[in-house]
Amino acid sequence: MTVADRLLPLLRRLDPETAHGVALAGLRLGLGPRTGPITTPRLATSLAGMALPNPVGLAAGFDKNAVAVEPLLAAGFGFVEVGAATPRPQPGNPRPRLFRLAEDAAVINRFGFNNDGAAAIATRLARPRAPGILGLNLGANKASPDRAADYAEVLAVAGPHVDFATVNVSSPNTEALRELQGRAALAALLEGVMDRNAALAKPLPIFLKIAPDLTEAEIADIAEVATASSVAGIVATNTTLARSDLTSRHAGEAGGLSGRPLFEPSTRVLARLYRLTAGRVPLIGVGGVASAEDAYAKIRAGAAAVQLYTALVYQGLGLVGRIAHGLDALLARDGFGSVAEAVGSGVDDWLRN
Numbered sequence: 165m166t167v168a169d170r171l172l173p174l175l176r177r178l179d180p181e182t183a184h185g186v187a188l189a190g191l192r193l194g195l196g197p198r199t200g201p202i203t204t205p206r207l208a209t210s211l212a213g214m215a216l217p218n219p220v221g222l223a224a225g226f227d228k229n230a231v232a233v234e235p236l237l238a239a240g241f242g243f244v245e246v247g248a249a250t251p252r253p254q255p256g257n258p259r260p261r262l263f264r265l266a267e268d269a270a271v272i273n274r275f276g277f278n279n280d281g282a283a284a285i286a287t288r289l290a291r292p293r294a295p296g297i298l299g300l301n302l303g304a305n306k307a308s309p310d311r312a313a314d315y316a317e318v319l320a321v322a323g324p325h326v327d328f329a330t331v332n333v334s335s336p337n338t339e340a341l342r343e344l345q346g347r348a349a350l351a352a353l354l355e356g357v358m359d360r361n362a363a364l365a366k367p368l369p370i371f372l373k374i375a376p377d378l379t380e381a382e383i384a385d386i387a388e389v390a391t392a393s394s395v396a397g398i399v400a401t402n403t404t405l406a407r408s409d410l411t412s413r414h415a416g417e418a419g420g421l422s423g424r425p426l427f428e429p430s431t432r433v434l435a436r437l438y439r440l441t442a443g444r445v446p447l448i449g450v451g452g453v454a455s456a457e458d459a460y461a462k463i464r465a466g467a468a469a470v471q472l473y474t475a476l477v478y479q480g481l482g483l484v485g486r487i488a489h490g491l492d493a494l495l496a497r498d499g500f501g502s503v504a505e506a507v508g509s510g511v512d513d514w515l516r517n
Contacts (some may be wrong), residue, residue, distance in 0.1 A: 466511050
């Protein structure tokens with residue numbers, strides 16, 4: 165157990181947002197795990213042409229401002245995503261805006277894309293760092309007159325310093341942002357991002373992050389637009405606005421719900437996308453990953469890689485190694501020689517239920 169993990173009970177006595185800031189400061193001081201990327205022949209895989217030591221990634225939101233990139237890359241992850249970044253700095257929504265739902269192994273947040281802005285984040289990303297796959301989540305300013313153009317602007321400013329970028333049109337905490345997931349709006353937005361990406365000295369794999377709160381018709385539209393736009397992959401999913409069977413006193417708070425309650429609905433969206441795209445579009449499974457078994461289920465439902473965040477609040481960064489090593493054992497148990505062999509092997513089970 166790392167020093168950071170031993171401090172978890174103390175951190176949970178603090179306001180959640182304050183605790184998160186303390187955790188980031190602790191990482192910068194070297195209190196987190198320093199194993200480096202965990203890998204084995206079975207875990208090593210490829211995602212949109214990027215070679216990953218393992219398929220376990222850190223989701224956007226943990227390090228919004230890219231202040232702890234080096235220690236996070238050393239914590240065992242196969243890849244790390246920072247952000248979301250918007251063109252201009254913005255404070256986000258008023259506090260309190262982050263709530264632990266410990267009884268439900270969940271979190272509700274309504275941050276509203278609070279961040280230091282693309283220029284400041286790009287400066288940090290440009291610093292020399294250890295090798296590792298690093299991505300940036302792209303967002304839009306709340307008061308922007310042209311939110312679609314914001315994504316391309318952030319990519320132009322910070323894209324030269326990362327390995328991939330994710331278009332985030334699915335945060336529930338910026339008013340009307342999810343309207344950009346509609347067929348026409350999404351196609352236009354992606355066209356602008358892809359044009360700007362092509363102008364980079366080294367174009368990036370561009371991912372699209374979607375919401376779990378979509379109808380089957382909307383999922384089909386997104387799959388069609390994403391395929392036509394040549395995105396490198398789809399991240400499924402962001403947080404949910406749905407509420408059911410929660411027991412925490414914070415269950416009624418506004419914002420996006422993440423953690424254990426999101427696991428099943430996000431995995432069903434993932435499986436649906438895998439079937440609609442016939443496995444041709446790489447998928448990243450996000451939502452409720454808290455164990456090796458959860459990661460394995462996402463992979464068998466169609467994910468080429470997974471990301472986690474909320475489970476770290478309750479289990480600490482030591483969880484990364486437990487998931488990676490546990491996933492390796494599960495693959496070996498079922499006779500898979502690699503992660504790639506297991507992708508989609510259980511999709512029918514999710515689509516039947």
